[in-house]
Amino acid sequence: MQSRAVTAPDPLALVAFNRAVGEHADGLKTFATRMLGDSLAAEDVSQDAFLALYRHLEQIPPSAFRPWLYRVARNLCLDQLRRRRFKLRLFRDIERDDDNPLVPVDTSGGRPDEIAEARESQAQIEAAIEKIPPRFREVFLLCELQGLSYEDASGILGCPVKTISTRLFRARQRFRAALGDEIKV
Amino acid sequence: MDRKRLEQELSLHVDGRLPSGRREQLLDQLDDDQGAARLLEEMERAQELARSLPPSHVGSGFTEGLWQRIRSGEGTPDAVFREPLPWMVKAHYVALGAAAAAALLVAAGFVVDAWRGAPSRSDADPGPIAVRSDPAPAPIGPRGADAAVANVESDVAGSPPGLYPISAFSVAQAGQDECLLAVQDLKSRALRAVKRLDQQEVREVVTELEPVVDRARGSTRVIRWLQDERMIELPSDFDVALKLTEGILGRIQRAHQENDSVQFRVAVDDIQRLDVEPLHRDFGVICCRDANEFLTRFQQEFVRDPGIGRTFQVRIVTGSPMHGPFAPLGELLEMHSIPRWIELGPQGSLRIQAMTIDENGVRRLHRLHADGDQAPAKR
Numbered sequence: 001m002q003s004r005a006v007t008a009p010d011p012l013a014l015v016a017f018n019r020a021v022g023e024h025a026d027g028l029k030t031f032a033t034r035m036l037g038d039s040l041a042a043e044d045v046s047q048d049a050f051l052a053l054y055r056h057l058e059q060i061p062p063s064a065f066r067p068w069l070y071r072v073a074r075n076l077c078l079d080q081l082r083r084r085r086f087k088l089r090l091f092r093d094i095e096r097d098d099d100n101p102l103v104p105v106d107t108s109g110g111r112p113d114e115i116a117e118a119r120e121s122q123a124q125i126e127a128a129i130e131k132i133p134p135r136f137r138e139v140f141l142l143c144e145l146q147g148l149s150y151e152d153a154s155g156i157l158g159c160p161v162k163t164i165s166t167r168l169f170r171a172r173q174r175f176r177a178a179l180g181d182e183i184k185v
Numbered sequence: 186m187d188r189k190r191l192e193q194e195l196s197l198h199v200d201g202r203l204p205s206g207r208r209e210q211l212l213d214q215l216d217d218d219q220g221a222a223r224l225l226e227e228m229e230r231a232q233e234l235a236r237s238l239p240p241s242h243v244g245s246g247f248t249e250g251l252w253q254r255i256r257s258g259e260g261t262p263d264a265v266f267r268e269p270l271p272w273m274v275k276a277h278y279v280a281l282g283a284a285a286a287a288a289l290l291v292a293a294g295f296v297v298d299a300w301r302g303a304p305s306r307s308d309a310d311p312g313p314i315a316v317r318s319d320p321a322p323a324p325i326g327p328r329g330a331d332a333a334v335a336n337v338e339s340d341v342a343g344s345p346p347g348l349y350p351i352s353a354f355s356v357a358q359a360g361q362d363e364c365l366l367a368v369q370d371l372k373s374r375a376l377r378a379v380k381r382l383d384q385q386e387v388r389e390v391v392t393e394l395e396p397v398v399d400r401a402r403g404s405t406r407v408i409r410w411l412q413d414e415r416m417i418e419l420p421s422d423f424d425v426a427l428k429l430t431e432g433i434l435g436r437i438q439r440a441h442q443e444n445d446s447v448q449f450r451v452a453v454d455d456i457q458r459l460d461v462e463p464l465h466r467d468f469g470v471i472c473c474r475d476a477n478e479f480l481t482r483f484q485q486e487f488v489r490d491p492g493i494g495r496t497f498q499v500r501i502v503t504g505s506p507m508h509g510p511f512a513p514l515g516e517l518l519e520m521h522s523i524p525r526w527i528e529l530g531p532q533g534s535l536r537i538q539a540m541t542i543d544e545n546g547v548r549r550l551h552r553l554h555a556d557g558d559q560a561p562a563k564r
Contacts, residue, residue: 021248030241043243047251054255125234133442144235150202169196176231
């Protein structure tokens, strides 16, 4: 990682940057959490993405902040996954034991049985997402969960819009298959 | 309409992406076909469930931490621009990166040769050779050709006794040799791998073959690129053998993606039956370009994806004098480190060495193929 001198960006760009932090930090963290399965690492990814954005503020128009941030977050996530792949293989069982639901269920005001049911359902959905192969999962997370357009996802993932629609279709197929009876009508 | 097509159209429909004409037809079908209507309901239910997941929220110290890092002058994390590519996609680009990096060393090799007054390396040097170097591999040529020269000086114990100018033909030959070696390697590894399918998952088994598949894919890609650019002409039997090889590599990729043992077994069967003989052929050179134009086109391919060169690069040391500006080469040198080399000797005596640099900075030269200065049996 390179260190560099601090230079103040254009005030308008700074306003746009601050707004972007407010608007996209949670979304980026959500995306990274579901890519990495680790909310602490996801928060770092999110912060790294904003740091990178700040360093390139002059080159990126505010309208492109969102896809740019997701592209950067995706690179960071895949880089982490690649580095962790071996370790994860070795320690998979131990990590599984430590697994908690990625995001705590809102327990305010619910009955214990309802809370337990909600937790179980959430864990099932998380597990179903985890079963989607990564290259389909990233499209699923961007389009289905983050609500990005096919065009934005195409820019983020660097592939044609047609590929996005095909991958999304496949991701949805896998997701439904993994959910099984949960969605049977 | 078959089910797959129906699902695909429903997927577009739920996103409002189906063209209006098709949408009307689909809506008609949904009215008439209970199965289709149920499928749509399932899709919508799945979508609803996925969207019901609560979002993550960043911690309360997030913004403050971010500003602390900004104020401290912390730079962009290195991995930000490291475009991760699926391994088979990466393999497609590897060869292009390799070729471009090869171009860098054309210049460097020439200068070294001129400096050295042609003292030659012993052809009997053993491999692998471990050479302890700096803890972190120095980027090759951050200051342009001079630094590249210094690296060549220190990393290669002498230039090849005969040097050969870079051209479509010489690069195609390097690709051909790489392809042959990789296919032969893959043949034996795949046969051993398939025997482990009882104990191991297909994906694990195929993952172990990744490096050699990458290598084969990279070399086929270089040859195809040269062909697509109409720089070389492939003999028809070579073309057939190359297509078969590409098909096998594709099947292995699908076996990996789909964790499908049947595909993998078929691929192994095919590769065992693959006749590599046609892969020993000389290419017809369609178009003799000058070295600068050739290098420029490599570079253009190369810079399309800056992620290419990080995993694999090739150096071709040659005595061909390079005219014209070194600037584009210098830029490439700055951008990438060089973990792997190929050295081309004189025509007909292709001498390939792979250089790996591990994370401790230990460099190893692996001799893959050594013919001394004798022409290999090429038909």
